[in-house]
Amino acid sequence: MSEPKTAAMLKLLRFVMGHRVLVESRTESDIVLTRGEGCSRTFALGLVQHGLSQGLLSTSGGLLAATPTACAFIRRALVSPDEAFANQHRDTGHKTMIVEEVTESVRVNHAESPLSALARLKEKSGAPFLESQAIAAGERLLADFTRGQLQPRMTMTYAPKLESKAAGARSGEHDLSDSALSARRRVRSAVEAMGPELSGVALDICCFSKGLETVERERQWPVRSAKVMLRAALQALARHYESHCRPHRRHPEEAAQVLDTQL
DSSP states (O other): OOHHHHHHHHHHHHHHTTSOEEEEEEOSSEEEEEEGGGEEEEEEHHHHHHHHHTTSEEEETTEEEEOHHHHHHHHHHTSOGGGTTGGGGOOEEEEEEEETTEEEEEEEETTTOTTTTGGGOBOTTSOBSSOHHHHHHHHHHHHHHHHTTOSOOOSOOOSOOOOOOOTTOOTTTTTOOHHHHHHHHHHHHHHHHHOHHHHHHHIIIIISOOOHHHHHHHHTOOTTOHHHHHHHHHHHHHHHHHHHHSOOOOOHHHHHHHHHHHO
């Protein structure tokens, strides 16, 4: 569907959506639709007929209604073409995160977030199994992992290989942006803070989207042990992030020495 026709269809569906719309009159080219409180609007007859043929509209007893398919059409039309189909199945939102003392708004897909299901786990007492700080730490790790372009490439690339690597440059890092390199350093620091015993499970679940059962099977762990290890890992990670957000305070003697050198 062309852009002008898509825009016209959006106007039609928005007018019909959620209302009982009466077909008041029609001519050879136009149709007048009326909904509650006497609100009437004229649309091209061909547009309405196209909506009916595509399953976006239905008619019964002289009334016009939008179908569930119309919701998917509206969501596709309101996003970029590259993400149109995928966004029908996403539950997207925005979260505010503080990275290197800079507040950033990042878009997240709650439907695919590896921690979304774990965030709903409860203790026997009814308290959350994972505290909000632990969940936030896992999401921040994933954000840095993604920003640092550390995900394994799942599809073949046909782009020509550029032989522009400088002598001594680390493989894969010579063409990364400063923000991606900074994100990689933060991931490395986070892994070191969690330690080798805990960082593996955090990376598997938060960054590689593996399920708890998969982690237990691959590591040959007892049943229900992965979530306990993950909680310990995310608690350690939350403490690491919190310590980096605190302002550094010099010891009084150290501060005096600095002042002496500046005067």
